[in-house]
Every structure is written in structure tokens, then in C-alpha cells.
Amino acid sequence: MAIYYVYQQFDEKHNESIASFVNSCLRNDNALLYIFIIFLLQFTNYGLENLKWRQSFPEIRKEGVFKTWKAVYAGNAIAIFTPDRLGTFIGRFSYLKNYSKTKITYTTFVGNYAQLTATLAFSIAGLVLAWNNNYNFKFPSFLSVPTLLLVFTPITILMLSLFYYQEILTSILQKVKWKWAEEIATKLEFVQSYKNLELTLILLLAFMRYFVFVGQFYLAVQIFQLPFDFIETLSFCGIFYLFSTFIPSPFMGNLGTREAVGVFLLSNIDGELRLISASLLIWLINVVFPSVLGGFIFLTKKGKAQ
Secondary structure, eight states, X not given: OHHHHHHHHHHHHOOSOHHHHHHHHHTSTTHHHHHHHHHHHHHHHHHHHHHHHHHHOGGGGGSOHXXXXXXXXXXXXXXXXXGGGTTHXXXXXXXXXXXXXXXXXXXXXXXXXXXXXXXXXHHHHHHHHHHHHTOOOOOOTTOOHHHHHHHHHHHHHHHHHHHHOHHHHHXXXXXXXXXXXXXXXHHHHHHTTSOHHHHHHHHHHHHHHHHHHHHHHHHHHHHXXXXXXXXXXXXXXXXXXXXXXXXXOOSGGGTTHHHHXXXXXXXXXXXXXXXXXXXXXXXXXXXXXXXXXXXHHHHHHHHHHO
């Protein structure tokens, strides 16, 4: 449905194909330089993810940074085939077989929780910026900016609080006799082993990863000439990922869902073609390339083992 919506909106407003538009944009000054920088920032992005995982999993620090970095990429090779990239931990423990699958799963959960918290925090910032600066983003009629702030600000504060004070939720979940509640309580008990400084470093790395992505997206919108400065890009990314994070997608890297959200948000300014092009570029560099590289790393290790 999301892909059909993108196609319908694009087909109604544009006679020019995406290929011809992209080709014309790539001929502009600095376009290839920007793509090269976006590509390098992808390594920074997953380097920070590697450091975040090493911070949350002290046992693997005895391994070289490069080895655990390769495990992070191997995780991408599996994650791309699972909804919302939930299979990341499978690739990681398939690559590092000497470590507990349970610990790899739980430490990956800690990192993902921190990343989701960072995403929500930037979403709140994006909504405030859009409201304060009167950015011309389109919202569903039943979801105004004040309504979104009213809903997601308490959620963000709650998630941040639970990140540091897990025992509150753990005690509640332990009283619930459902299996899923017990599983979450077990994961939260694992998180309680961290000190507040360790949790703060994990969260800081999550925020740094988000900033790297915003930088990548800003360069992409410059290539395809969306009329955004950096602050408006920061606002758009926050809102963009607020919606796309909570809309499930069966496609690789949320392909289609993100584009549909972006096309809707920009429908007031006729920026669909530019947004689709920028989003696809980011998807190719941040999702497809790391997954292909991760698959190569995984297969190379398997071949050596044989």
C-alpha cells in the first residue's frame, strides 16, 4: 500500500522519471563529493553502532574493534530480510559463536532501546521546531503538532526514565503472569546490571548516530535540491522517523513506508520527487551496501571455517 501511494502521488504530479531527474542532479557541482561524504559517514554510523554495542557488552571488548565491527555488519545481512530489521542479533551471534546468544540478544536490545529513545527525543525536537518555525509540513487532520507533542512527550520521558530505573517496570511485569511480560522483565533485569554512567555513554552514542544520519540526509537533500537548511532538515528527520518507526513494514529497510511518509509530509511543497530520490540514495548507502558487505563478511568467515 505504501509503495502504491508513493507511485500514485508521483505519477499524478510529475512527467519526469526518477532516473532522468537523478541524472540531472548528479551533474551539479559537488554532487559526487556529497555522495562520497555520505558513503564515508555510513562507516562512521556503523562504527558508532559498534562502539555502542561494545559499551553494552563488556565481554566482547577483548575482541578487536575491527572484529566486532564486522559482526555488526554481519548482523545487517540478516536484518535486511526481517521486518523492521529485527534480525540484527541473529547475524551477530552467528558471527561471534563463542559468546552467549542470550547476552548478544539482550545487549543488542539495550542498544536498540537507546536508539529508539534517541529517535523519540529528536522527534519531539523536530515537532517543536516545526511548530515554532511554521514549517510547511503536512500532518493528518486528526494529528496536529500539539496532539503529537501531547502524546509522545510523556512516552519519551517514560522511556528515558525506564532506561535508568528499570526496576520500576520490572516489578510490575513480574506480577503479570503472561509469557511476554516475563520475557521483557528478564531483559530489564539484565539492564539493571549497568551503572548509570555506562547507560549514559550508550545513550550518548545513540544520539551521535542520529546526528550522523541527519548529516547524511542534509547532504542528500542538497544534492536533490530540497529547499531545506540544516535546522529544517533536523526537524523533518525527527517527524519523518517518528511516523516511519511506528509503521511496520515487511520490506527491506522500511523501503516504501519511509518514502510514503516523506511524500505525505512534503505534499504541501511539491517536493515528492526530490524526497524520493534523497531517500533512495540514503537507503542504498545505509541499508543495501552494509547488508551486502555484511553478507560478504559472513560468507568469508564461513568459508574459512570450512
